[in-house]
Amino acid sequence: MSRPYTIDSDVLGFADRLTETEKSVLAELRHVLETKVHPYLNDAWSEDRFPTEVVEPLESLGLMDPPALAAAGEPVRDLLVAFRNFELARCDINMATFYNAQAGLFRTACVVGGDEQQARELDEKIRTYQLRGVFALTEPDHGSDVAGGLATRAEQLEDGSWKINGAKRWIGGAFDADVLCTFARDIADGQVKAFLVPRTAEGVTLEKIQRKASLRIMQNAEITYTDVVVDADARLRNINSFKDVASCLRLMRSDVTWIAVGAMAGAYEAAVRYVTQREQFGRPLAGFQLIQEKLARMLGNVTSSLALAVQLTEQQASGVYKDENSALAKMVSASKLRETVALAREVCGGNGITLDTDVARFHADAEAVYSYEGTHEINALIVGRSITGTSAFV
Known part of the structure; x- marks a missing residue:
């Protein structure tokens, strides 16, 4: 039976751009999130662990290639993918991050970074979870400067295989991955290449990052590679420089915008539920002027950020990808998220x-x-460089 799909915080009706089939896919996702995911979240967050009970219900939906869309003869549109991220984050940021480790970061790296044969073979396995992977780019000493500072090294051996040495950090989902999509600098030409390294390969060690005060459900790893050898076929053949890595990142930055917008909506809606039920001084908190002003600001943040996200997604769906636009959307939405969750609290x-x-x-x-x-x-x-025509990067 189909479920109705409405979003309390979507006051301008951006979800009306979705088809009825797409709405049914999202309604089913929301039902699963509310009934089979949300009940586990707060205990898992408090205990700094990932609740394995949520994996099967989410994966069984087939969200990367929804059966309902296939039955209706509809394509998987960018806007559906966007609202999928919105719904996941509206429930919980960890769940959106967990899902996108596979469906966003890893899948994009393989489909865009692999050659035609690799992309075809890998994508089928990724969509059906026959192959689980993560995107291992950030390093202990290199985050924002990873383009020029990436220190993990790869050396091609005489038999065509590759030997990798180095370390990665903040790699979410690595403990359950089959392969680690590892970016390393080729010592022969100094260019960045990508390798699908088995998590259980000799020389690979994973250590859980402890004492986090954010994203506690998502288990992040520091990975060390010590003389790790992988076959020649483990290299994604279309990643030949950091420019190619940037092409992957450009495609994924809008995902983070949608995560920010979804989380804003989740925090706002949770706050509304609370203030309409909680009484102080003999009446609901919702009846106080100061509370209503804060709720209005929160809804304004959600609405303006949702508008920005929808326009960016539709622009990209038309084939227009501009670094400055996706950077602007991520910058603004993440900043508005910070303000919104503070007001909700x-x-x-x-x-x-x-x-x-x-x-x-x-x-x-x-x-x-x-x-x-x-x-x-x-x-x-990135935005400033576009505005002025002058780079301020050092």
Whole structure:
């Protein structure tokens, strides 16, 4: 039976651009998130662990190639993918990050970075979870400067295989991956290449990053590669420089914008639920002027950021990809997310620092979104370079 699909915080009706079939896919996703994912989140966040109970319900939906769309003869449109990220983040930022480690980062690296044969063979396995992987780019000493500073090294041996040495950090989902899509600098030409390294390969060690105050459900790893040897076929053949890596990142930056917008909506809606139920001074908090002003600001943030995200997605769907536009969208939406989750926490008062209202989880996890996939400062410099025609990167 089909479920209705409406978004309380989508006051201008951006979801009306979706087809009825697409809405049914998202309605089913929301039902699964509310009934089979959300009940596990707060305990898992508090205990700094990933709830394995949520994996099968999410994967069984086939969201990368929804059966309902195939039955209706409809393509998987960019706007559906965007609202999929919105729904995941509206429930929980960790879940959106977990899902996109496979469906966004890893899949894009393989489909764009592989040659025609690799892309065809890998994509089928990725969509059906026969092959699980992660995108291993960031390093212990290189994040924003990874383009020029990437220190992991790859050396091609006489038999055509490759030997990799180095380290990666902040790699979410690595502990459950079959392969680690590892970016390393070829010592022969100094260019960055990509390799699908088996997680269990000799010389690969993973260590969980401890004591995180954000994104506690998503398990992040520091990975060390010590004389790790992989076959020649493990190299993604269309990644031959960091320019090629940047092409992958350009395609994925809008995903983070949608995660930010979805999380804003989730925090706003959680705050509205709380203030309409909580009474102080003999009446609901929702009846106080100061509370209503904050709710209005939060809704304004959601609405303006949603408009920005939709326009960016539709522009990209038409084939127009501009670094400065995706950077602007990520920069603005992540900043508005920070403000929105802070306001959500405020209106929930003391209870807002507990996990029970959900806003504390959004409040803490927003800090990760603010930094990952391009910090505010780096995105600002990309936009500034476009505005002035002059690069301020050093």
